[in-house]
Structures are given as structure tokens and as C-alpha cells.
Amino acid sequence: MSVARLPSGTAVDGATEAVTAFHRRLAHYRDLISPALLRCLPTGEPQRYLYEPIRSYFEPVGKGLRPALCIAACRAFGGTAERAMVSASALELLHTAFLIHDDIEDGSESRREQPTMHRRYGMPLALNAGDALQALGVRTLLGNLPTLGPLTTFQVLEEFDHLIIESLEGQALELGWIRDNRCDVTEADYLRMILKKTCWYSFIHPSRIGALLAGVAYDQLNRFNRFGYFAGAAFQIQDDLLNLVGDEQRYGKEIGGDLWEGKRTLILAHVFSSADTHERELIHRILSLSRAERSVREVQALSNLIRAHGSLEYARAVGHALALAASRAFEDAFRDAPESEDKQFVRDMVRFLVERDH
Amino acid sequence: MSVARLPSGTAVDGATEAVTAFHRRLAHYRDLISPALLRCLPTGEPQRYLYEPIRSYFEPVGKGLRPALCIAACRAFGGTAERAMVSASALELLHTAFLIHDDIEDGSESRREQPTMHRRYGMPLALNAGDALQALGVRTLLGNLPTLGPLTTFQVLEEFDHLIIESLEGQALELGWIRDNRCDVTEADYLRMILKKTCWYSFIHPSRIGALLAGVAYDQLNRFNRFGYFAGAAFQIQDDLLNLVGDEQRYGKEIGGDLWEGKRTLILAHVFSSADTHERELIHRILSLSRAERSVREVQALSNLIRAHGSLEYARAVGHALALAASRAFEDAFRDAPESEDKQFVRDMVRFLVERDH
Numbered sequence: 001m002s003v004a005r006l007p008s009g010t011a012v013d014g015a016t017e018a019v020t021a022f023h024r025r026l027a028h029y030r031d032l033i034s035p036a037l038l039r040c041l042p043t044g045e046p047q048r049y050l051y052e053p054i055r056s057y058f059e060p061v062g063k064g065l066r067p068a069l070c071i072a073a074c075r076a077f078g079g080t081a082e083r084a085m086v087s088a089s090a091l092e093l094l095h096t097a098f099l100i101h102d103d104i105e106d107g108s109e110s111r112r113e114q115p116t117m118h119r120r121y122g123m124p125l126a127l128n129a130g131d132a133l134q135a136l137g138v139r140t141l142l143g144n145l146p147t148l149g150p151l152t153t154f155q156v157l158e159e160f161d162h163l164i165i166e167s168l169e170g171q172a173l174e175l176g177w178i179r180d181n182r183c184d185v186t187e188a189d190y191l192r193m194i195l196k197k198t199c200w201y202s203f204i205h206p207s208r209i210g211a212l213l214a215g216v217a218y219d220q221l222n223r224f225n226r227f228g229y230f231a232g233a234a235f236q237i238q239d240d241l242l243n244l245v246g247d248e249q250r251y252g253k254e255i256g257g258d259l260w261e262g263k264r265t266l267i268l269a270h271v272f273s274s275a276d277t278h279e280r281e282l283i284h285r286i287l288s289l290s291r292a293e294r295s296v297r298e299v300q301a302l303s304n305l306i307r308a309h310g311s312l313e314y315a316r317a318v319g320h321a322l323a324l325a326a327s328r329a330f331e332d333a334f335r336d337a338p339e340s341e342d343k344q345f346v347r348d349m350v351r352f353l354v355e356r357d358h
Numbered sequence: 359m360s361v362a363r364l365p366s367g368t369a370v371d372g373a374t375e376a377v378t379a380f381h382r383r384l385a386h387y388r389d390l391i392s393p394a395l396l397r398c399l400p401t402g403e404p405q406r407y408l409y410e411p412i413r414s415y416f417e418p419v420g421k422g423l424r425p426a427l428c429i430a431a432c433r434a435f436g437g438t439a440e441r442a443m444v445s446a447s448a449l450e451l452l453h454t455a456f457l458i459h460d461d462i463e464d465g466s467e468s469r470r471e472q473p474t475m476h477r478r479y480g481m482p483l484a485l486n487a488g489d490a491l492q493a494l495g496v497r498t499l500l501g502n503l504p505t506l507g508p509l510t511t512f513q514v515l516e517e518f519d520h521l522i523i524e525s526l527e528g529q530a531l532e533l534g535w536i537r538d539n540r541c542d543v544t545e546a547d548y549l550r551m552i553l554k555k556t557c558w559y560s561f562i563h564p565s566r567i568g569a570l571l572a573g574v575a576y577d578q579l580n581r582f583n584r585f586g587y588f589a590g591a592a593f594q595i596q597d598d599l600l601n602l603v604g605d606e607q608r609y610g611k612e613i614g615g616d617l618w619e620g621k622r623t624l625i626l627a628h629v630f631s632s633a634d635t636h637e638r639e640l641i642h643r644i645l646s647l648s649r650a651e652r653s654v655r656e657v658q659a660l661s662n663l664i665r666a667h668g669s670l671e672y673a674r675a676v677g678h679a680l681a682l683a684a685s686r687a688f689e690d691a692f693r694d695a696p697e698s699e700d701k702q703f704v705r706d707m708v709r710f711l712v713e714r715d716h
Binding site: 042045046048049050097101104105106121122123124125127128129130131132134135136138139142145150154157158161164165168169171172173175176178179 | 403404407459462483485488497500515516519522529530531533534536537
């Protein structure tokens with residue numbers, strides 16, 4: 001996919017208004033999901049060493065993007081929020097499991113404007129809490145049975161099965177590339193990795209599950225794959241950009257963390273492909289150090305190369321182009337859904353993907 | 359439960375012969391399960407960063423105690439090995455997920471006579487591989503649907519749901535006690551913790567699931583809870599003993615690892631309750647150090663206290679008494695099953711629990 005020649009900002013007429021409407025609506029879905037989410041947490045022992053740390057992670061709750069998309073897609077196709085509530089909660093439980101484990105794997109320091117869970121409760125308890133959240137996601141989905149019946153409950157379980165394994169495969173690629181200090185990661189490699197790591201679980205399956213629960217035929221669900229891929233890729237690239245240039249308090253994570261962690265982003269892939277031999281050796285040497293060995297000066301040198309090669313602008317342009325593609329794919333995927341607040345929310349979400357500052 | 363006055367060795371008439379028969383039969387179940395287990399692993403990408411590390415963990419495969427118990431229980435009640443194969447495989451996948459994550463949480467160095475997975479592949483990839491194994495366990499169980507139909511498939515999923523959450527709750531207790539340097543852990547606390555951490559997933563649910571798949575009525579399954587609790591507790595106590603006094607090559611893990619890690623075992627609970635004020639302060643001080651800060655001399659001092667208070671003998675006596683209780687509970691739980699090689703295997707397993715050296 002060559003998108004470099006598209007001008008940045010193509011998708012952004014009236015964007016600020018859309019983003020405001022989007023945030024108002026997102027808060028509405030979050031209010032629906034928050035109590036359901038807390039009901040998924042067992043009230044028995046051990047609270048202190050397991051369920052209290054987990055509960056503290058839902059206060060403040062995250063953006064709730066995935067459950068919101070699931071509920072919105074369900075309603076847009078004529079279903080109810082109630083019907084999607086269990087599956088939407090499971091999506092957020094699983095997302096939280098991923099965040100906690102990612103932070104351990106990456107050695108990240110802050111999340112949601114607070115120290116990461118392993119810094120607050122120690123690595124062992126945080127790792128175990130992530131395992132429990134993954135398991136609670138499955139437990140929650142088994143709760144679909146009385147309402148949805150066996151066929152649909154199994155279909156939702158299979159959607160989850162696919163999204164979990166894809167995400168962990170994508171995560172394996174990202175972690176493996178860091179471990180082996182791979183400096184030959186291309187744009188195509190990166191896009192394949194984030195399809196796995198981000199798009200399936202954050203956009204494709206939340207849409208598919210919402211539509212399925214509204215009664216959209218199972219063989220019609222693949223229409224959401226294109227939409228979710230473009231949207232997820234735009235989202236991840238914006239996330240990578242915010243990590244480098246964002247406002248720490250708005251973003252909630254440390255700025256530049258990806259450089260400290262050596263994450264293979266589109267930005268790094270662009271630098272790899274633009275750098276001359278001397279620069280490539282420098283990048284390889286800096287990235288070969290562990291996070292602890294890397295100094296501020298070295299992270300600054302990486303940052304300078306990124307700016308010198310226009311890699312931020314490049315990534316921003318790709319992100320905008322993907323958001324534009326997501327907009328078009330959205331209109332196609334949701335063509336049968338009548339206009340509604342829920343459908344408009346998903347439409348606005350695409351603008352949020354590249355306009356957001358956190 | 360007070361079992362201290364029972365003489366050790368009560369349960370062990372003809373034990374060596376039983377143990378030999380047990381191992382022969384265990385190898386038979388392992389031969390059944392190994393190919394099924396490898397078929398659960400995806401053959402697509404990423405092999406290098408995900409499925410190869412996992413596959414390497416099944417070569418050499420572990421004892422395979424849990425799948426063997428599941429298959430044996432199924433056959434003993436008139437079912438077939440084929441019918442239990444999927445669920446038995448899922449038990450081993452999940453067990454492996456637990457081992458990999460436990461080793462990260464505990465900072466353990468060796469497992470199955472090899473370096474632990476996080477030492478071989480790095481912590482981030484190992485953590486992620488454990489997540490994938492937990493997810494593959496669920497994927498595998500969804501494969502029950504065509505053979506077992508929706509009702510039984512759901513019942514097995516619910517058995518798994520219970521065993522996963524119980525195990526992680528037990529693990530949280532163990533990890534939390536270490537983190538907070540709790541030196542007031544009693545024998546009752548310990549037994550409650552290992553019921554959660556070990557007994558459900560290693561003995562109770564494998565038996566329940568095997569019997570369920572053979573057609574034993576769902577409301578009859580609680581009879582396996584007593585058997586599995588006694589057996590699991592005897593097994594865990596023997597594991598704790600082997601960790602202190604075993605032969606490293608036979609046991610496959612480092613000897614004394616539990617002391618380095620500060621694990622709250624029955625042995626430590628006994629020392630806590632027997633120590634005088636001065637000794638209690640010494641224990642508290644040694645255990646307050648991190649693994650890295652603890653010296654050989656300090657671990658030796660702990661070990662000396664354990665020997666001085668007869669805590670090994672005490673734990674051995676409790677283990678034997680529990681194995682005896684497990685024997686009796688076995689005869690009750692399996693009373694409707696006609697005598698067979700499979701039933702005999704479970705009977706012999708109880709002897710193995712306290713006779714084993716690895």
C-alpha cells in the first residue's frame with residue numbers, strides 16, 4: 001500500500017466538532033459499561049492480592065473504546081445495548097489483561113497517568129492479575145448462554161478465540177523484533193504486525209460481535225474486516241506518534257517510552273529505510289542496548305534522526321490516509337444500518353483516531 | 359485437621375511395586391496425549407517468537423499427570439480415551455501456561471532439567487507464550503463441540519473456568535504472602551492456599567471432567583472433590599519436600615529453590631509455629647530480603663532451623679496422612695467403577711504422590 005503521496009489532513013473537515021460529539025457519546029457508553037464491568041469481578045477472597053489491584057485499574061476506567069464500538073455496532077444494526085453488554089465487558093477485561101502484561105513485557109513505567117500495575121503491586125501479583133483478567137473474560141462470555149442460546153454464545157466465543165490468539169501472535173512479533181534488535185523491519189512488516197496486535201481485538205472483532213448480536217448473518221461479518229483494519233492501523237500509528245510528541249498528562253503514558261523500549265513503529269521503519277549506512281549503524285548500536293543501558297543522549301540522537309528524516313510527518317500522512325480509507329470502508333460496512341446516534345458515533349470515531357491527543 | 363500424630367509410612371504397603379506400575383501406565387497415557395497436544399499448536403507464524411518456544415517446552419514433555427488422570431477417570435467409568443482427549447490436552451496446555459508464568463513470578467532458574475523459558479527466550483516472549491497457552495487451552499475446548507454437543511461442551515468449559523480462577527486466586531495468595539513477608543501463615547492458611555492453587559486444577563477437575571465425559575451425572579461429580587483435595591495436598595507437600603531434599607537431576611528444578619524464593623510451605627508454617635521469639639526474628643529478617651539479597655549462609659540458616667524443629671518430618675507425616683485419606687476417598691469416589699487398569703492407575707497414583715522422587 002503506497003499512501004505517502006496523499007496530503008495530510010484530507011479526512012478532517014469539521015473534525016473538531018466530530019471529536020467533541022465523539023467524546024460525549026463515548027462517555028455515554030462508558031457509563032453503561034462501567035457497572036457491568038465491576039460486576040464481572042468476584043467479591044470473594046483474595047481481594048487484597050488479586051481483585052483490589054484489578055479494581056483499582058478500572059478507577060479511573062480507560063477510554064472504553066472497544067466496548068463502546070461493540071455496543072454501538074449492535075445498536076446501529078437494530079440490537080440493544082443489553083444484548084451486547086456481556087461481550088462488551090469481556091472485551092474490556094481482555095484489553096486490561098493485555099495492558100498489564102504489555103507493561104511488564106515492555107518495562108513501562110506509567111499508564112493512565114499512574115504508575116503501571118507492576119510498579120504499584122510488584123511484578124508477580126501484576127502478572128497473575130493479568131492472567132485472571134484473561135480468564136474472567138472467558139467466564140464473562142459463558143454468561144451469554146441464558147440470553148443468547150448456545151449457537152450465538154459459541155460464535156462469540158470463537159470471535160474471542162480468534163482475537164486473543166491474533167493479538168498474542170502480533171505481540172510476539174513486536175517483542176521478538178526488539179529482542180533480536182531487528183533493524184530491517186519494513187512498513188509492510190509493521191502493518192502486518194499491527195493487524196495482528198491491534199486491529200483484530202480493538203476494531204474488527206468489536207464491530208463483528210456487535211453486528212452478530214444484532215442479528216447480522218454470520219457470513220456477512222467479513223465486511224467489518226477492512227473497516228477495522230484501516231481504523232486499527234490509523235489508531236496505532238496515532239498512538240505511536242503521541243508516544244513521541246504527545247502531552248504526558250493527556251496521554252497518560254511516559255513520552256518517548258517507545259524509543260526507550262525500542263518498539264518497532266512505522267516511524268522507526270521509515271527511519272530504517274531512509275537512513276544512510278553511517279546512520280543505520282548508529283541506530284543499530286543504540287537499539288542494541290537494553291532500556292537500562294540506553295542514555296538520554298542516545299534516545300535524543302534517535303529522536304533527532306527521526307526528525308531529520310521527516311519520519312513523524314510521514315507517519316502522520318499514512319495515519320491520515322488510513323483514516324480516510326477507514327471512513328470509506330465504514331460507509332460500506334455499515335451501509336445497511338439506518339442513520340442513528342450509534343452509527344454516527346462509529347463515523348466520528350474514525351476522525352477521533354487521528355485527531356486525538358490521548 | 360490434626361494429622362500430626364499419625365505415624366509416617368502408614369499408606370505404603372507394596373508401594374514400590376505400585377509406583378513402578380504407575381509409571382508404566384503413566385507413560386502409556388503420555389503416549390496417547392503427546393501427539394494430540396502438539397496438534398493444538400498452530401503451524402502458522404510467528405513460529406520463531408511464539409510456537410517454537412512453546413513446542414520446545416513439550417520436548418521433553420512433563421509427567422502429564424493431569425491429562426492421565428482425566429483419561430483414566432473417563433475410562434474407569436466406561437468412557438473412551440478419545441472422548442477425553444481434547445479436554446485432557448487442554449489441561450496440559452493450561453498447566454504449561456501456569457508453569458511458565460510461575461517461573462517468571464518466582465524468578466525460578468530451572469524446570470524439567472533445563473533453564474526456565476524466560477531464561478531461554480527472555481521474559482517478554484515467555485510471558486506472552488504463557489498467555490497464548492492459556493488461550494489455546496480455551497480454543498482446544500471449543501473443539502469439543504462437534505463430538506460432545508453444546509451441553510457437555512459448556513459443562514467442560516465451566517469446569518475449566520472454575521479451575522483457572524481458583525488456581526490464580528491460590529497463586530495470588532502465595533505471591534502476596536511472599537511480597538508482604540507474612541510470617542504468620544498457619545497450616546490452615548497453607549492448606550486453603552494449596553486447595554486453590556493446586557488441588558482443583560491438578561486433581562479435582564481432571565477427575566470430574568473425566569467422569570463427566572464418561573456419562574457420570576453432573577450432580578454426582580462433587581464426590582471427586584474430597585479425593586482430589588487430599589490427593590492434591592499430599593502431592594503439593596511432597597513437592598515442597600522434594601524441593602528441599604530431592605535430587606536435582608531427578609526433580610528437574612533447583613534444590614532449595616523454595617527457600618531462595620521465600621515460598622510459604624507447610625514446612626515454613628511449621629517452623630513459624632515452633633520457633634521461639636529470637637528464631638522468629640531471624641526468620642523474618644532472612645525472608646524480608648529479596649532473592650538477590652539473600653546469601654547462601656542465610657538460606658543455610660533457614661534450612662538449619664527447619665531441621666532443628668523437625669519440620670521436614672512433620673510435613674512428611676502430614677503428606678502420608680493425606681495420602682491415606684486420599685486412598686480412602688478414592689475408594690468412595692470410584693465405588694461405581696468396575697476394577698480396570700485405569701481405575702488401578704488412579705489408585706496407584708495416590709502411592710506415587712508420597713513415594714515419588716521427582
